[in-house]
Amino acid sequence: MSKLKVTSVRIVFLALFVYLFITGKVMLWLSLFATTLIVGFFFGRIYCGYVCPMNTLMIPTEWLSKKLKLQTKKTPKWLNSGKFAWIVLFISISTMIIFNIVLNKNLPVLLILLIISVFITLRYKLEVFHNKICPYGILQKHTGRFARLSRRVQPNKCVGCKLCEKSCPSSAIKVSKENKKAMINPSLCHQCQNCSLACPKDAIYYGASSDMKLKQKKFNM
Structure with a gap:
């Protein structure tokens, strides 16, 4: 799928949300989210990506x-424990x-979180909200980790250039210091x-793992 098609899919779902x-009918959206949690066991975190x-x-x-030079690479230390998303x-x-x-009123929690996500991203990298703040992401993370199909790396083709690592919005990819090969954490990957x-x-494909040992190897964050 081309970048244009991916963007088009995202816009369609944004229009549906609006x-x-x-x-x-926000409950229908929450039902969609719940469905993607189950889908995550098979296809990964497609909700987060699309x-x-x-x-x-x-x-x-x-x-x-980035254009306005507002973004910082630093992450607030109080978010490092990973517990804040559960609190949210x-x-x-x-x-x-x-x-x-x-x-007897409906609080627009989804809209509030959407506004918060935009303001957080004005200052911090995408991965900060995705991995440390988003309450929906923390649930997707726990089903996505068992994904039957996911983005994977073919070690024999990987040259360790780190371009994939730099392009990942959720910091799901790390290039090993030992063998200079990229590894993708399915629990963080947005597909x-x-x-x-x-x-x-x-070197990167979407599919089932052909190497179970590689799949089970501990991901070094």
């Missing part, structure tokens, strides 16, 4: 941030329940094709 939000409206808006936001998830669910049952398009040797 439509469902305006018409008050469906998520936050990701769709964060991509041009990052481009703007708990707060999101709790507030939705309280507003719906107690106050977005950035790495495949960046690779000069066509």
